Structure formats: structure tokens, C-alpha cells
Amino acid sequence: MTWRIGIDIGGTFTDVALVEAETGRFHLAKLPTTKADFGQAVVDGVRQALATGAVAPEAVTLLAHATTVVTNALLEEKGAPTALVATRGFRDVLELRRSSRADLYDLFQDGPSVLVPRRWRFEITERIGADGTVVTPLAEDELPGLIAAIRAAGVRTVAVSCLFSFLDDRHERRIGAALRAALPDVSVFLSCEVLPEIREFERASTTAVCAYVGPILASYLARLGQATKALGLPDLHVMASSGGVVDVPEVLRMPALAVESGPAAGVVAAAVAGRQLGLSDLISFDMGGTTAKASLIAGGEVAVTAEFEVGGAGSAKRWLHGTGHPVRVPVIDLAEVSAGGGSIAGIDAGGSLKVGPHSAGAEPGPACYMRGGTAATVTDANVVLGLLDRTALLDGSLPIDAEASRRAVIAAVGERLGLSAEDAASRILDVVNANMAEALRIVSIERGHDPRGFALIAFGGAGPVHAAALAEALAIPEVVVPPAPGAFSALGLVATDLKRDYARTLYADLGTLDPARAEAVWAAMAEQGEAMLAEAGIPPERRSLRRQADVRYRRQAYELTVDVPDGTVTRATLEAVAEAFHARHRQTYGHANPDEPVQLVTLRLAAIGALPGLTLAQHGDAARARLSQRDVWFGGVRHPATPVHWRDGLPPGSEVHGPAVIEAMDSTTVVPPGWTARVDERGYLRLRRSGETPR
Numbered sequence: 001m002t003w004r005i006g007i008d009i010g011g012t013f014t015d016v017a018l019v020e021a022e023t024g025r026f027h028l029a030k031l032p033t034t035k036a037d038f039g040q041a042v043v044d045g046v047r048q049a050l051a052t053g054a055v056a057p058e059a060v061t062l063l064a065h066a067t068t069v070v071t072n073a074l075l076e077e078k079g080a081p082t083a084l085v086a087t088r089g090f091r092d093v094l095e096l097r098r099s100s101r102a103d104l105y106d107l108f109q110d111g112p113s114v115l116v117p118r119r120w121r122f123e124i125t126e127r128i129g130a131d132g133t134v135v136t137p138l139a140e141d142e143l144p145g146l147i148a149a150i151r152a153a154g155v156r157t158v159a160v161s162c163l164f165s166f167l168d169d170r171h172e173r174r175i176g177a178a179l180r181a182a183l184p185d186v187s188v189f190l191s192c193e194v195l196p197e198i199r200e201f202e203r204a205s206t207t208a209v210c211a212y213v214g215p216i217l218a219s220y221l222a223r224l225g226q227a228t229k230a231l232g233l234p235d236l237h238v239m240a241s242s243g244g245v246v247d248v249p250e251v252l253r254m255p256a257l258a259v260e261s262g263p264a265a266g267v268v269a270a271a272v273a274g275r276q277l278g279l280s281d282l283i284s285f286d287m288g289g290t291t292a293k294a295s296l297i298a299g300g301e302v303a304v305t306a307e308f309e310v311g312g313a314g315s316a317k318r319w320l321h322g323t324g325h326p327v328r329v330p331v332i333d334l335a336e337v338s339a340g341g342g343s344i345a346g347i348d349a350g351g352s353l354k355v356g357p358h359s360a361g362a363e364p365g366p367a368c369y370m371r372g373g374t375a376a377t378v379t380d381a382n383v384v385l386g387l388l389d390r391t392a393l394l395d396g397s398l399p400i401d402a403e404a405s406r407r408a409v410i411a412a413v414g415e416r417l418g419l420s421a422e423d424a425a426s427r428i429l430d431v432v433n434a435n436m437a438e439a440l441r442i443v444s445i446e447r448g449h450d451p452r453g454f455a456l457i458a459f460g461g462a463g464p465v466h467a468a469a470l471a472e473a474l475a476i477p478e479v480v481v482p483p484a485p486g487a488f489s490a491l492g493l494v495a496t497d498l499k500r501d502y503a504r505t506l507y508a509d510l511g512t513l514d515p516a517r518a519e520a521v522w523a524a525m526a527e528q529g530e531a532m533l534a535e536a537g538i539p540p541e542r543r544s545l546r547r548q549a550d551v552r553y554r555r556q557a558y559e560l561t562v563d564v565p566d567g568t569v570t571r572a573t574l575e576a577v578a579e580a581f582h583a584r585h586r587q588t589y590g591h592a593n594p595d596e597p598v599q600l601v602t603l604r605l606a607a608i609g610a611l612p613g614l615t616l617a618q619h620g621d622a623a624r625a626r627l628s629q630r631d632v633w634f635g636g637v638r639h640p641a642t643p644v645h646w647r648d649g650l651p652p653g654s655e656v657h658g659p660a661v662i663e664a665m666d667s668t669t670v671v672p673p674g675w676t677a678r679v680d681e682r683g684y685l686r687l688r689r690s691g692e693t694p695r
Contacts, residue, residue, distance in 0.1 A: 002057050004062040004180035004614070005046060005233070006493030008262055009038050012289025012342055012361055013461060014360040015666075016045035018053050019488035021061070027053040030666055031392055035363055038069070046231060057232030062360055062611065066239040066262040069211045069220045074094035074310045074325060077113060079212035080156040080187075083120040084303050085175060086204070087147065087163040090412035093204045112324055116211045117525075120153050122146055124162075124175065130613035132167035132483045138174055144414040146175075147182045158183075159211035161191040161204035166505050170294065187214050194254060196330050197602055198505040209310070216257045221248050231389045237498070242330035243268045243302055244499020244608065247536050256327045257500075259310055262489060264332045267295045268491025270457045271302050273616055274480045281454045282480075283444055286468065286489065287436065287463040289379075294335045294439040296447060298456075303333035303443070306550075306561070309659050325521045326349045330501045330604070335442035338434045341462040342366055342381040345409075345428045347416040355432045367408035368400045370520070376412035378462070380405035386632035386642065387465055387661065393667040426636045433466055437473040446475070448587045459488035468687055470671075481685035482676075483618030486666025491616060498609035500532050503602050510551065510574045511599045518539050519569040521603050522547055529607025538609030550602035551581045553593065557641055559601050560584045616645075618683030625649030634659055634672050647685070654679040657690065 004039070007015045016029040029045040029052070042065075050057060073079045086093060093653040122148055127136035150158060158179055162245040165172040169192035176190045190205040214669045225236050225248065237245040242282050243258035251257050263286060270284035274297055282297040296303045308331040309324035338357030342365060345355045355378065360366050364373035366380050382388045383405040389400035405423045414424035444451040458467030465479045471479050482488055502525040506518060526545050533543045550559035562580040565573055578598045586592035589630050626646035655678050656662060658671035662685065669685055671677045676690045 002061045003059050004064070004494035005049070005060055006265070006490035007042050007045070007063075007065045007139075007488040008265060008487070008493065008505050009033055009042065009066065009068055010288045010290070010489075012340070012359075012365065013486075014038070014041035014045055014485035015490040016042070017484065017494065018049040018055060018060075019491065019494050019614065021541070021614060023616045026484060026491065027055075027668060028484055028490075029615050030487060032363075032365075033361075035361075038067075042224060042463045043227045043231070044288055046228065046233070058691060060233050060239065062494055063235070064237045064239060064245045064496075065224070066265045066493055067220070067258055068216050068262055068263070070258045071310060074115075074209065079115065080215040081154065082116050082121070082208065082211045083122060083150050083153055083155040083158045083203070083607060084116045084124050084159045084208060084211075085124060085150075085158060085162075085179075087127055088123040089165060090200070091123045091200055092118070093161070094121075094208060097201060099183060115208050115325065116159070119415075120155055126171045126662050128162065128168045128171065130164060130167075132164065134168065134171075136357045140169040140174075143175070143178045146247050147179065148184070150179070151183060151356070155186065156215050157187040157189070158238060159189050159191070159207040161343050163200060163206045165190075165192045166196040166198065166203065179543040182376040186359050187211065187218075189214065189577055190257055194256070196504050197328060198507065199328070200416050202326045203326045206328045207258075208295075209325055209327055212253045214252065215259065218254045221252070225350070225539075239265045239268075239493055239496070240499060240501075241308075241332065242304055242499065242501050242606070243271075243332050244494065244497050244606075245420045246498065246500055247465035249499060250532060250536075254329070255632045256329050259308070260334065262335070262626060263293045263334050265336070265496070266293070266459060266489035267297070267302055267492070268496045269482070269488050269616070270295075270459070271297050271300065271324065271478070272492070272495045272614070273457060273684070275300060276616065276682065277480065277680075279455050279480070282457050283440055283451060283476065284595065285436075285440065285456055285458045285460075285463050285467060287458075287460040287466060289337050290340040290361060290461075292339045292436045292439060292460075294443045295332055295438075296443040296449060299640065303331050303447070303667045304561070305333040324375055332607075333447075334556060336438045337435050338687075339378070339432045341377065341382075341464060343432060344375045345377065345379050345381065345411050345431070346375075351416075353413060353417070353427055353431055355428055366403040368402065368407070369494075370399060370401050370404065370481045374408060375404075376408040376428070379426060380408050381428040381649070382462075382465055384409050384421050384425040385429070386630050389644075389663060390630070390667055393668075406442070413551040423634050423636060426633060429466075430467070430601065433469050433473065438642065440470060440474055440674055448590070455480050457482060459485035461486045461667050464667050464685075466670075468670060468672050468675055471687075477688065479687040481667075481669050481687065483683050484664075485669075486664070495614045495616065497611050498533065498536055500607050501527060501604065502528055502607070503604045505602050507601055508600050509554070510578050510600050512576060513600060515569040515571055515574060518574070518600070518603060522569065522605055525603070527604040527608075529605060533607055534604070536609060542610040544608045544610065546606040546608065548604040548606070549577055549600060550604065551577060551598055551600050553585075553596045554599045555596075556599075560588060563606065583660070616682070616692075619652070620648055620650040620654070620683060622649060622651050622677060630661075631660060632661060639673070650679045652679050652681045653684065
């Protein structure tokens with residue numbers, strides 16, 4: 001038997017999933033995240049999972065990891081000292097940014113910090129024109145002075161982004177070659193290698209992000225790789241933000257690929273689960289200790305976007321540009337809110353109840369964890385209401401102090417609003433559920449989809465606790481709770497494929513474009529993709545290429561991405577792209593104009609190395625059944641002696657009628673009054689309002 005290991009580091013817990021590839025049988029380890037050294041919890045979790053499954057390290061064929069190192073370095077501004085080299089006159093492109101603002105009417109808002117201070121931004125004489133011609137030749141005599149200045153600055157990494165280098169990269173590559181030869185200990189990232197696309201600010205920003213986090217990511221992955229190698233495990237792979245794993249050399253060439261590493265793994269797992277269940281339309285909902293993430297899967301396809309900013313509200317609301325650092329790489333389209341089990345509740349200066357954005361995290365954690373935390377969190381509210389066990393979680397390995405939760409909730413909210421502990425806890429849940437419902441609306445209603453035609457697949461340590469309440473808010477007819485929901489993202493890491501995305505700008509009207517030009521660009525990217533897959537050891541029969549294009553109406557400023565048919569590019573291919581764009585525009589904005597000329601902006605290609613399929617299943621056994629009772633509050637109403645079931649003891653075909661609670665080692669599922677949970681043949685929990693016909 002062969003095994004795969006997935007590792008997901010969250011803000012509160014680190015999850016390790018050891019999965020048998022042939023049967024889908026798995027063993028889990030869930031440990032508090034070790035903030036001082038993320039790798040410590042990883043190594044301890046891997047050892048624990050291997051010991052539990054009695055699996056030898058040499059039986060593991062895939063080791064995949066989702067990391068928050070890139071995002072944390074940007075959010076905490078703890079990247080490497082970085083220099084920027086730009087065309088003369090354009091050294092301040094990162095500071096000038098776009099004119100977008102998060103709040104048009106706030107005259108005192110601060111813009112995002114600039115990753116490269118002005119003293120480390122350098123210029124060189126050269127200029128490529130907008131048509132790709134050389135306007136000003138590269139001043140070779142300036143290179144020695146540039147190298148000396150960068151050496152004197154003492155930076156660890158350099159980003160090079162010259163004007164229009166995506167049309168002609170000779171100047172940029174010459175600068176890069178000179179820097180790499182003279183400064184071998186300094187990492188050099190070229191925009192023509194990182195992002196050969198139109199828009200100078202986004203290209204410079206993405207290149208600067210890669211340079212800023214590259215050394216940090218390299219150091220982290222080197223340490224982790226050494227630790228896992230010492231355990232006898234295979235080479236490490238990293239989850240990319242577009243939903244696929246890449247090997248370490250590839251992610252170090254393009255560190256921005258790992259920006260949304262962890263959340264992407266959960267959405268991939270949700271799509272795999274949907275295919276197994278025959279559900280092509282899903283809304284994934286991942287609630288952990290710090291944040292809650294939502295994403296849409298329509299027709300079995302995960303929504304992907306290249307409009308993404310790290311470090312601001314733009315990651316939660318796509319239209320709020322100008323709040324972070326743009327990263328123009330394909331990212332699974334997520335709406336993220338600061339609402340997790342560790343989100344702190346309190347009363348603001350205006351007397352209103354707020355939940356988040358601050359989180360108690362893993363250290364000190366919620367008050368009930370008995371690690372020094374005193375703030376009232378969402379987890380504490382759930383403990384007060386009986387939705388979570390008042391004595392222990394993680395099958396007893398995490399003791400709970402229910403009285404500490406009660407004291408925290410009363411002190412933070414109850415005394416301020418004149419409420420009992422239970423009423424205060426109910427108000428906390430009302431607020432956090434409203435915040436999370438907004439994320440679900442963003443990815444569904446505001447993308448032109450009716451949530452009533454979707455199922456909600458809920459995972460993360462806290463997702464199944466809140467899922468039914470959110471489904472009620474959006475009239476979603478069904479909630480699916482997969483196997484091991486608390487470690488579902490870790491399972492997604494071993495259920496995905498190897499994947500790398502490429503892009504190149506080709507600016508032309510579709511109606512007059514010579515199909516051979518597009519064919520040549522895609523062929524060049526295909527050659528890169530095939531080389532990457534071959535280097536990763538993927539045999540030819542498991543390689544595939546997927547083409548897409550960014551297109552827009554001629555007078556528009558932004559594009560939509562559509563799929564491109566396989567085969568040689570012909571006039572019919574380009575016409576199919578135009579038709580797909582009209583349909584996508586109509587779905588997104590409610591209208592389309594088939595008579596308007598369609599403009600091609602960027603060609604994209606995904607190189608995919610298919611890994612053997614994986615079946616996710618969990619089979620309960622009536623012999624392991626546990627049944628207890630406790631008082632639980634739903635909507636402020638006490639339900640005495642509410643049944644509490646143990647999920648591993650519910651065999652296929654079992655039905656649990658609400659109000660009820662279903663507990664497991666890694667997560668708790670809440671079945672409110674008026675709902676029924678059924679265990680299907682694969683061990684998935686399917687929740688529906690009582691009396692409704694299952695899908």
C-alpha cells in the first residue's frame with residue numbers, strides 16, 4: 001500500500017493527514033500551531049500520524065504542504081531587505097500605485113506600506129516602447145555603478161521590473177545576468193520571468209512580492225525539508241494558490257504561487273468531494289481558528305481569479321482595490337472574513353457588539369483552552385451554549401474550562417449589555433454568523449449565482465458548528481459535512497494534482513488576430529509546462545495542458561477569463577473564445593453586447609500532472625457508538641437533554657434529527673431544530689431541513 005501525507009498549518013492548529021491512496025483510509029494528527037517554529041508542530045504531527053497508522057516512512061509517496069509563510073511575511077512586514085531596479089523615471093511605480101482607494105470618502109486613510117524603501121529603488125537608462133521596439137538602448141556603462149550601489153545597500157534580494165519588458169525582455173535579462181554574476185549571494189527576480197503580462201504596476205508589485213518573501217520562504221522550506229528528510233519522507237511539495245501542488249524548486253522560482261496556499265487546499269478537497277457525491281454546484285465554507293473562507297464551485301469547476309491583493313480588505317471584497325499588494329497570479333476566488341473560533345468579541349466605543357478582526361489564535365487561545373487567554377471568543381460562546389463539549393475537545397486531548405468561557409463572555413459582553421451568559425453568547429453567534437454570511441453572498445449572489453441551487457460543504461474545525469445557521473440565512477437547501485472536516489484542507493493536499501500556471505500578454509482584437517500568433521505563444525508556454533512536468537517526474541500519459549484567455553470589450557479596462565477549446569488555434573477557435581466571453585460577461589454583469597469588438601489581452605496555460613485519484617470516505621461502526629445528553633441553546637432557547645452523538649459510531653444510513661450535536665475527534669457538527677442529518681454510504685453527513693427530499 002502507498003500513502004500520502006498532507007500538512008496544513010493554520011493560525012490555531014496544525015493538521016496532518018496520512019491517507020492510504022488505494023482505499024482512502026486515513027489517520028489524523030491535530031496539534032496546536034507552534035508559532036515560534038512552525039516546523040516543530042509539523043514534525044510532531046507527522047510522527048504521531050505515522051505511529052497511529054503503523055506506517056513506515058518509505059511507504060509515503062507524496063508529502064504536500066500548505067504554508068502561510070508568504071502571507072504572514074507580507075502581513076507582518078517581515079520580508080527580506082529588497083531592492084528594485086526600474087526603467088529610469090519609474091523607480092516610484094510601487095508607491096504611485098493605482099488610484100483605487102478602499103474608502104473614497106476617508107481623507108485620512110493610509111495607503112499600504114511599500115515593500116521597497118525609496119533608498120533601495122534604483123534606476124537604469126533603457127526604454128522599450130509600447131509596441132515592443134527599443135526606444136532607448138540599455139546603458140551598459142551604468143551596470144557597474146548599479147551593482148556597486150546594490151552591494152553597498154546590503155539587501156538580500158532584488159526585483160527587476162523594466163517598462164514593457166513583457167514585449168521585449170532583452171534589457172531586463174541583461175540586467176539580471178549582470179546582477180547574478182556579480183552578486184551570487186543575492187536573489188534576483190525578473191518580471192519577465194515572474195509575470196510577462198501587461199500593466200506595469202501589477203507586474204512590478206508581483207515581482208517585488210516574490211523578491212520580498214523569497215528568502216524567507218526558501219529558508220523555511222529548507223529547514224522543513226531537512227526535518228522531513230530526516231524522518232525518511234519523500235521530497236516536499238507545496239500547494240499553489242490556484243489549486244495544485246508544485247515542487248519546492250518551482251515555488252522558489254515564483255514564491256507568489258504560495259500566497260493563498262492553505263485556503264486553496266480546502267477548496268480543492270471540496271471539489272473532489274463534490275465529484276464523488278455527484279454535486280457539481282457547491283459553496284465551500286472553511287472556518288478555522290482565525291478566519292472563515294468561502295468559495296464557489298459551479299459545474300464542478302473551481303472559480304479562479306487573477307485579481308488579488310495581499311494584506312488588506314481586498315482579499316475579502318474583490319472590489320476594494322488599493323488596500324494591499326497586488327499579486328497577478330491565478331488564485332482560487334475566495335472571500336475571506338476575520339471570523340474564526342478564536343475571533344474576539346467585545347463592545348466598541350459606540351456600544352455595539354463586535355466580533356473580530358482580532359483573534360486569540362493558538363497562543364493564548366480562547367479562555368476555555370486554559371492557556372492564559374481571558375478574552376471572550378466565538379469558541380467560548382459555543383461552549384457556553386453547549387454547542388461544544390464543556391469538558392474536552394479533540395477526543396479528550398484538549399481539556400475545556402467551561403466556567404472560564406462563561407466568565408469571559410459575561411465580562412466582555414454580558415455585563416456591558418445587561419445580558420445573561422447564554423444571551424450574550426447567542427448575540428456573539430448572531431454577529432459572527434452575519435459576518436460569515438456576507439462572505440457566502442460575495443462568492444454566490446454577487447457573482448451572479450443563486451445559492452438556493454447550491455449545497456454548502458462545511459469544514460474546518462468550526463465550520464460544521466455554524467453551517468446550518470448560514471444555510472438558513474441564504475436559503476441553501478443542503479449542508480454537506482465531509483469526512484475529517486477539521487483536517488479537510490490537509491486531505492485536499494493529497495487529493496490534488498501537480499499544477500503550474502503560465503501567462504503571456506498578446507494584445508490584439510480577436511476579429512483580426514492571426515490564429516497562428518496565438519498558437520505560437522501557447523506553444524511556447526506549453527514547452528515550458530512540459531519541461532516542468534518532466535522535471536517533476538510526471539510520465540507523459542499523466543500530463544495535460546489547459547488553455548485560457550483574458551478578454552474584454554475594446555473600451556473596457558479589465559478582463560474576464562474564459563476557457564479556450566483544445567486543438568490547433570483556428571478562426572473558429574477565436575470565435576468560440578468571443579462567444580464564451582459574451583456568455584461570461586452576461587452572467588457576471590447581467591448584460592452583453594455581441595456586436596462589440598472583443599479584445600484579447602493575455603493568454604494563459606495550466607500544465608497539469610495528474611496524480612492517481614483518491615477516494616475520501618469515512619465509515620462509522622455502531623460498535624463505537626456513544627450517546628450522551630446536555631443542555632444546548634439554539635436561538636436563545638434552551639433545549640434540555642439534547643442528544644450528543646459520536647460520529648464514528650454512526651454507520652451509513654443513520655439519521656439524526658435536530659436538535660442534536662454530532663461530535664468527532666477533529667470537529668463538531670450542529671444539527672439545529674427542524675433539521676435532519678443523514679449518513680450516506682461514504683460516511684458524509686448530509687443535513688437538510690426536516691421533510692425535504694435529499695438530492
